[in-house]
Amino acid sequence: MRDFHFPGRSPVLACNGMCATSHPLAAKAAIDILERGGNAMDAAIAGAVLLGICEPQMTGLGGDCFVLFSPAGSDEILALNGSGRAPKAAQAAELRARGLTAVPLHGPEAVTIPGAVDAFCTLSEQHGKLGLDTLLAPAIHYADQGVPIAPRVAFDWPESAKALQGHGRRHYLLDGKAPQVGQIFRAPGQAEVLRRLARDGRRAFYEGEVAEDMITALQALGGVHEAEDFAATACDFTTPVSGRYNGVDLVEHPPNGQGATAILMLNILSHFDLPTMDPFGAERAHIEAEAAKLAYDARNRIIADPNSTTRLAHMLAPETAAKLAALINPKRAMVAAAPLSEAVHKDTIYITVVDRDGMAVSLIYSIFHGFGSGIASDKFGILLQNRGAGFTLEQGHPNEMTGGNRPMHTIIPGMLRENGKVRMPFGVMGGAYQPNGHARMVSNLRDFGLNPQAAIDAPRCFSDSGAMKVERGYSDAVRQELADLGHNVSIPNEPIGGAQAIVIRDDGVLEGASDPRKDGCALGY
Known part of the structure; x- marks a missing residue:
């Protein structure tokens, strides 16, 4: 139990349904859907689409999603x-011929075809109850009427807005400026698309x-996108790892997501006696950082x-983790792996919902960098992701x-x-940090x-591209x-990531936890 003398958050407890996400309006919309007879999938879709209006720098209809879910009455997890x-028509050779060594972050070359809308339609039809018209109603309302800008969103907007160009500036700035806390943001073009x-x-x-x-909009900037690319878009059901x-058991989405990286990282950490360490001391932070360097290096070589x-089994094999763990010096930091040519960043939303029948949904939805590519369509203001920056231009590389093809994805x-039962859907936002965040979350729960809620509140650190980012909580x-120990230590300007989780207890009580690094909350009924 937390010390109530100090600021903090209590877990949210309820029996009929629970949502945890990064904006209160989306959490409320999800609970409203549950109270109307919808299931967890309905609620997660409704909340996720609304998050694209509440946090447009993070996500939107021009983005992608990954989903893990467990149907009611089952402990099977589907992906x-x-x-x-x-x-x-996209080819790395053409970009190399132009002298490029990486995919431009804010050009049409980085725009992959948005996949989230197709996924939401498929999930609603096959696993929802209420129908897409009901699920989209909250987002239509707020896109028309407007959303007051929340504090964390206002904090992110000015820096992210530097990516906006052309129509993007018209649709996502107010009088040419980033909105302030409490100003109303409207998206009438998106409301029409949703209708x-x-x-x-x-x-x-x-x-x-x-x-x-x-x-x-894309072709005007030199994009090679055609109508057939959009019409052919199709999501895929697949098998978790x-x-x-x-x-x-940590269950993750398979490639092209980077979830296997979190599993490898935990496999490496299992070779160290973490429970004897100070959870917020230098020893644990150092071992975790070294494990992350090794796991991420494997990711960079394999995930695509x-x-x-083709080498996923090798990445997840116990002997691979054992060999990597042996490379860690408890007394000295190793040189970080070479920086990625493919881009990684932090801008993502996550929502989890559990309903009274036990259906659990873990959904992550993103346009990649802040405001994605910065390219928006003219009439409807659909902001397009820059997920193509997750590709490498290295000839012959799997990615x-x-x-x-799909690029390596950071969102997981x-x-x-536990004991064969689904215990906790959760997610940790933060781009490249996400596998490290998953591993730290599991370690906070199981080792310490x-x-x-305490596991989410706890301070974070992350060895990222040669820099050891350490939150002020340390x-x-x-x-x-x-x-x-040899780490290049800095305090990041922004907190590291954000997390949401729901525990499904044996007594039927749902326990929701939400990261104070974001504007959101856990909400139940």
């Missing part, structure tokens, strides 16, 4: 890949006027389009940009399973006995110890 592909989706389904987005609006750590990821939903003494 859906709602990430889009590069247009068929068409509610009426006509996925073809309203991937064919006809809405698709033409996106294609025109999992790994065991300290009595619990599902058809190109080489290839027409029709997670679930924990923290409850989910002491100066710990930072100095890490520097003495």
Whole structure:
């Protein structure tokens, strides 16, 4: 139990349904859907789409999603890949011929076909109850009427807005400026798109006027996107991957997501006696950082389009983790792996919902960098992701940009399973940090006995591209110890990531936890 003398958050407890996400309006919309008789999938879709209006710098209809879910009455975990592909005419060789060594972050080359809308339509039809028209109603309302800008969103907006260009500035700035806390943001063009989706389904987005609006914006900037690329978009059901750590199974989405990285990282950490360490001391932070360097190096070599990821079994093998763990010097930091040519960043939303029948949904949805590519369509203001920057231009690499392929993705939903039962859907936002965040969350719970809210509240650190980012929640003494071990220590301007979780207890009570680094909350009924 937390010390009530100090600021903090209590877990949210309820029996009929629970949502945890990064904006209160989306949490409320999800609970409203549950109270109307919808299931967890309905609620998660309704909340996620609304988050694209509440946090447009993070996500939107022009983005991708990944989903893990467990149907009511079952402990089976299913996975859906709602990430889009590069247009068929995209080729790394053409970019290399132009002298490029990486995909431009804010050019049409980085725009992959949005996959989330197709995923939401598919999940609603196959696993929802209420119908897409009901699920999109909250987002339509707020897109028309407007959303007051929340504090964390206002904090992120000015820096993210530097990416906006052309129509993007008109649709996502107020009088040419980033909105302030409490100012109203409206998206009438998106409201119209949502109304068409509610009426006509996925073809309203991937064919006809809405698709033409996106294609025109891209082709005007030199994009190779065609109508056939949009019309051919299709999500895929796939098989999750999992790994065991300290009595619990971590279930992750398979490639092209980077979830296997979290499993490898925990496999490496299992070779160290973490429970004897200070959870917020330098020793644990150092071992975790070294494990992250090694796991991420493996990710960079292996994770790619599902058809190109051929060494996943090797990545998850116990002997691989054992060999990597042996490389860690407890007294000295190793040189970080070479920086990625493919881009990684932090801007993502996550929502988890559990309903009274036990259906659990873990859904993550993103446009990648802040405001994605910065490219928006003219009429409807659909902001397009820059997920194509997740490709490499290295010839022959599994993750080489290839027409029709999916890039390596940073966004990963997670679930924990204990004794064969689904115990906790959860997610940790933060781009490249996400596998490290998943591993730290599991370690906080299992090695140090923290409850989910305390595990989320706890300070974070992350060895990222040669820099050891250490939140202000750590002491100066710990930072100095890490520097003495050879880490290049800095305090990041922004907090590291954000997390949400729901524990499904044996007594039927749902326990929600939400990260104070974001504006959101856990909400139940």
